Amino acid sequence: MRFKASIQNIHTFTKLTTSLNSLGPLAWVKLSDQQVCFTIIPEQGTQVWAVLQIDTIFDTYTVQSAAGNVINLEVPLTSLTRALKSALNATSAQIRLTKKDNVPLLALTIVTTTSSNHAAFPTGTRNDEDGMENFDNTFGSGNRETIVTQEIPVRVLAPDTVAGLHEPQTREPDxxxxxxxxxxxxxxxxxxxxxxxxxxxxxxxxxxxxxxxxxxxxxxxxxxxxxxxxxxxxxxxxxxxxxxxxxxxxxxxxxxxxxxxxxxxxxxxxxxxxxxxxxxxxxxxxxxxxxxxxxxxxxxxxxxxxxxxALILYVFLPSDTAGEESVLTYYVSSYSA
Structure with missing residues (x-):
């Protein structure tokens, strides 16, 4: 099982996860060769079924698995959003699925470059209130390159676990x-x-x-x-x-x-x-x-x-490329009169 991608639109990704996080703490994320899907199914309130074209967020993108190159994850949105916000000023950012102590993780690696007059800076690890961050600083031509990796614990979901999850059925709209x-x-x-x-x-x-x-x-x-x-x-x-x-x-x-x-x-x-x-x-x-x-x-x-x-909202995200659009679908149930 392998997933690795470089993020080309960190601002859109951050706004997306921030919006989804307001409706529920956990997202079912389905990674496939064709698209990336985020689903929020809270016990009460609005359901969200988001279908994102890969180039809406990612540049290079690789996903491999024995289950037809599909990986299903349960992702804590608060942790993911916090990590993405730290990458808003990054020179580049990559995300990959990995493991540490047999715990599956999404590792977000952020590269930032700043001007510096110093000749050296240590490589090491910092442990702060948001969790473990690995960082490495290198220098060249008066610039300092900082590499930070933030780790987000996730749960890998078996195909059978999500097989019964489907979008709500609604009648034709009036x-x-x-x-x-x-x-x-x-x-x-x-x-x-x-x-x-x-x-x-x-x-x-x-x-x-x-x-x-x-x-x-x-x-x-x-x-x-x-x-x-x-x-x-x-x-x-x-x-x-x-x-x-x-x-x-x-x-x-x-x-x-x-x-x-x-x-x-x-x-x-x-x-x-x-x-x-x-x-x-x-x-x-x-x-x-x-x-x-x-x-x-x-x-x-x-x-x-x-x-x-019910009220169904179809939110079509802006895109710089032609082809299929990324769309977020919101299902809002109506109270009785």
Missing amino acids: VHIMLPPLMQLKSVSDRFTKLALVGAKNGSTATRTRLEMAANMHGCLKMSIKTDAMSISSVWTDLTNPDLDPSHVSGGDIGLAEHPSTRMKQLGSADGRSEEGWATVRIDGRDWGKVMSVGRLGGRVIACFCHEH
Whole structure:
């Protein structure tokens, strides 16, 4: 079993793990020849199924195993994120799967170069509060090269252990819409949640942190919150409802004509005032704020509303290369009315 890769986009990798870590402490990471997958399945809250193209994060990349060149790992995201943050100013960074005292580890080796007037610096090992770091300093042409290796304990998962894990099954969405910038949505939802918490001090009910999200097929999105003490909402208009590709719809053109979103498009209006044609979900405000942290990565986001059932977000990461896109899929369950 072998995995080794050089990291070409440390900032994207760090933002990704930071966002995922807000939803759960552990990730199932699937390494294969074609892609890298991160999955978060918490006991409660939003599930994330991220499919990353290799060149989104890595440059050179090697994975080998007896199980069809697939390696499954359970990775502590807090430790991985901390290690990646230490590499933000690195000249280069590599990550590999190794072992120490029979414990599997992800070893992140970071190289930094700084100017120096000194002639020598010792090689050795430092043990600090974040764990063991091995470092080595060499010099040349007035520059000092520092090599630090951070070790993240992981668990190797047998293929049978993850064989039964699958993405949630949802019905065809009633509405699909391109969301405004997620950090903008996060700012509004966080403000709503804080206002609800203030209302809670005055005796509002336990539903105080539940946001109501709704959208229609005329480019309208609405976010609202209601408590015993208040009712507030924000509406976005002139958003885009992407066209569905008949080749991706069961039944082709006939299936598209009978698709729930096609029927919803016949209802409502573009000014958002009509009460018809809206698909609605009710979600936890704090959980939603954590989901919105993925907005740090940029990229476009398509939201699929299954009325009174679930909200599915497809976050497409920016890429400098053509080909398949990296996408993070968020499954947010709706509370009952």
